[in-house]
Amino acid sequence: MLNVGKLNEGVVLDHIEAGRSMDLYRYLKLDKMDCCVAIIKNAHSNKMGKKDIIKVECPIDQLDLNVLGFIDHRITVNIIQHGEIVSKKELSLPKQLVNIIHCKNPRCITSIEQGLDQIFFLADEEKEIYRCRYCEEKYRSSRKKK
Amino acid sequence: MIHSTQIEVLCHPYSEEDIMRHLMSPLDFSVEELNDLLDLANDIEAHPDKYAHICAGKKLATLFYEPSTRTRLSFEAAMLNLGGSVLGFSTADSSSAAKGESVADTIRIVSCYADICAMRHPKEGAPLVASTKSRIPVINAGDGGHQHPTQTLTDLLTIRSLKGELGNFTIGLCGDLKFGRTVHSLIQALIRYPNINFILISPEELRIPDNIREDVLIRNHQNFAEVVRLEDAIPHLDLLYMTRVQKERFFNEEDYVRMKDFYILDREKMKLARPDMMILHPLPRVNEISVEVDDDPRAAYFRQAQYGVYVRMALILTLLEVKVC
Numbered sequence: 001m002l003n004v005g006k007l008n009e010g011v012v013l014d015h016i017e018a019g020r021s022m023d024l025y026r027y028l029k030l031d032k033m034d035c036c037v038a039i040i041k042n043a044h045s046n047k048m049g050k051k052d053i054i055k056v057e058c059p060i061d062q063l064d065l066n067v068l069g070f071i072d073h074r075i076t077v078n079i080i081q082h083g084e085i086v087s088k089k090e091l092s093l094p095k096q097l098v099n100i101i102h103c104k105n106p107r108c109i110t111s112i113e114q115g116l117d118q119i120f121f122l123a124d125e126e127k128e129i130y131r132c133r134y135c136e137e138k139y140r141s142s143r144k145k146k
Numbered sequence: 147m148i149h150s151t152q153i154e155v156l157c158h159p160y161s162e163e164d165i166m167r168h169l170m171s172p173l174d175f176s177v178e179e180l181n182d183l184l185d186l187a188n189d190i191e192a193h194p195d196k197y198a199h200i201c202a203g204k205k206l207a208t209l210f211y212e213p214s215t216r217t218r219l220s221f222e223a224a225m226l227n228l229g230g231s232v233l234g235f236s237t238a239d240s241s242s243a244a245k246g247e248s249v250a251d252t253i254r255i256v257s258c259y260a261d262i263c264a265m266r267h268p269k270e271g272a273p274l275v276a277s278t279k280s281r282i283p284v285i286n287a288g289d290g291g292h293q294h295p296t297q298t299l300t301d302l303l304t305i306r307s308l309k310g311e312l313g314n315f316t317i318g319l320c321g322d323l324k325f326g327r328t329v330h331s332l333i334q335a336l337i338r339y340p341n342i343n344f345i346l347i348s349p350e351e352l353r354i355p356d357n358i359r360e361d362v363l364i365r366n367h368q369n370f371a372e373v374v375r376l377e378d379a380i381p382h383l384d385l386l387y388m389t390r391v392q393k394e395r396f397f398n399e400e401d402y403v404r405m406k407d408f409y410i411l412d413r414e415k416m417k418l419a420r421p422d423m424m425i426l427h428p429l430p431r432v433n434e435i436s437v438e439v440d441d442d443p444r445a446a447y448f449r450q451a452q453y454g455v456y457v458r459m460a461l462i463l464t465l466l467e468v469k470v471c
Contacts, residue, residue, distance in 0.1 A: 107290040109269040114248050116275060123361060134271020135292055136357050 004038045007080045010057040011065070014076040018042050021052035024075075027067050027100060033058060066094040070130075095122050097130060101139055108135035167465055168277040168284045172298040172335035180335075184303050187453070187460040191307075194227065197459065200468055201230035207260035208234030209252065209276075210287070211267045216429055216451065217287050217296070221264045224458035233260060238268075250279045257281035262466055264296075265289075283465040291325035291392075297428050298331040299461060300454035305385065307453060308424060308446055313339040318379045320347040321389035321409055321434055323354040328428040329389055330358050337366045344370035345379045349408050351401070352391070376409050380418045386411070388427045388434050388447075412436040419444070426450055 016024060021039050030037050035058035045051040056063065060079055068075055069091040077089035097120040103110045110116055110132065119133040130139045168174070175183065190197050206225040210218050213236070222232045249267070253276040256263055262283045265273045270290035277284040288294040306312050317336070319329050323346055333354075336342050344363065346354050353372060354363075363370050373379050380386065391406045410433055411425070427435060427447040439445055462468075 105270065107268070107270050107292075109249065109267070109271040109275050109289075112269060113250065113272075113275055115250075123357075131357065132271070134274055135290070136270075138357060 004040060004055060006083050007055055007057050008083050009059065010035075010055065010080050011060060011063060012078040012080060012085075013054040013056075013068070014051070014078060015045070015048060016052035016054065016075055017072060018048070018050035018052055020072070021054055024052075024054060024068070024071060027071060028056075028063060028065075030054075030056065033062065035062075065089060065091075067097070067100055069093050070097060070100065093122055093125055093128060096120065101130070103132040103135060103137050103139075105132065105135050105137040108132060108137060110134055166280075166283055168273075168280070168286075169295050169461065169465065170274050170277060170284075170286045171293050172295045172302075172331050174295070177338050180299075180302065183299065183457070183460050183464055184306055186463065187303050187456040188307065190459050191453075191456045196470060197228055197463075199229035200470060201225065201228035201462065201466070204228075204230040204262070204466060204468075205260040206230060206232045206234075206462065207256045207263040207282075208232060208236070208287075209256065209263055209265040209267075210234065210236045211238040211265075211272070213237060214266055214288070216454075217266065218264075220451070220454045221285075221287065221296075221458055223455050224462055227455065228459055228462060230261075230462075234263075249275050252276075253280045253284065262462060285461065285465070288327060291327050291330075293331050294327040294428070295331050296454070296458055296461065297328045298335045299457040300450060301328070301332050301387070301426060301428075302335060303453045303457045304426060304446060304450040305424075308449070309384070312336075314341045315384035316343040316345065316382055317385040317387060318345040318347055318376075318383040319387045319389070320376055320379075320411075322352045322391045322405070323348040323389070324352040325392055326389040329387070330355070332387065333358055334362055337362060337368055342368070344368060345382065346370060346372045347374070347376050347379050347409070348372070349374060349405060352405060352408075376411070377415060377418060380415060380423075381420070383419065383423050386419070386423060386425050388425065388431070390427075390430065390432050390434055407433050409434050410436060411439055413438050413442075416442060416444070 021041060035056060038055040040053040042050045043053055065077060070093060073091040078085045079087045079089060099118050101120060102118050110118055120130040120139055121133055123129050123131040208218050208221055218236060225232050249272050257280050260282060264285040264287040265276055266287040267289050270292035272289050273284055273286035286293055286295055302312060323329050388411055416439060423444055424446045425444055429447060429451060
């Protein structure tokens, strides 16, 4: 049995679809942060069978958790302070995504302009459709429905 | 000797606090603002002398990264008619883009040379990128298959001037509805007016993109139908907006050859149309309107080009906030 210690302050992301924790690691830009991160893959879950878990020890305001709503809003986000869960964050689709996904339209200016942020805005919340700010190309969220 | 602070002022005519207006999409103007713009264009048409020197000393930069005759000349004629002057380039090859300069850098430099700029670019969203870095108003003069708002202003002015109102008609949009940016912009503008029915006439491969169908037409509860045969639609139309199948939008030559002559409006088809149906076309046309139709009194596409100059004059005045005394 693998044991990972309790956090004093930070975030525990639970109920991540098994195998997706490294995607989240990249989306949350955890590789660029100088803090303690634990990734647990294929942990046992009564609800999901297998799941991934990420524990991040850092002040909560250093993480942009909005992007999680775009990836999978079934993830449980536990906010930890003084070693205890103080709140659970509700996930919703962010209104804007910056440098999270890339426009695939070869006619879009983002395909050639240097240093241009990849910006998508939420065009249809019900259908979970994002559009490129520049060319309005559609990007459908890949997250699974409830 | 010019003091350094004077140079700063010359290069930065607008302070950071100024809210500068650009034109990226026809929706950048409210219906009321559009009405004012079209009223101004009609006044320019009626009293050209009143506006002949109003932009003296002002410069328009035309940054055309892909070939255009009509739109570029129309912009240049508009500025010259206002007493201003023009500078710019007409192909990417003759600009710093050929050396790899970004759009953002180009507009920063051009902001030091001109008072307003019109940009055409094959990449969609390029004028929007320019507007975020510009110190002068930027006009989208066409970006890839995305938007062509000044053509839309031209179309609106033509329809209002010749039909008497914007609204209460059935318009057929025919040809390349997939890559035809003029069509996308026109639909977005027309949905704000009452009682307009859209008949979208195209081959299956060139149907209207889903962002226009879903986000514009369906979301705004517009009446629209999609058909393939022009003959089926033409008897029901008050306006027929023809478009060219654009070779430059195809990656595959074979697809273009297969599509290019899909629709040809000729005398025979015009016999099916109402006696007051008006034909519009953003031009240039290739084969989609037979030259035998040009003398038909319902052919309005050459008058449309003239309205394009008036409306661009009105747009330049509006964005530069130049008022007639």
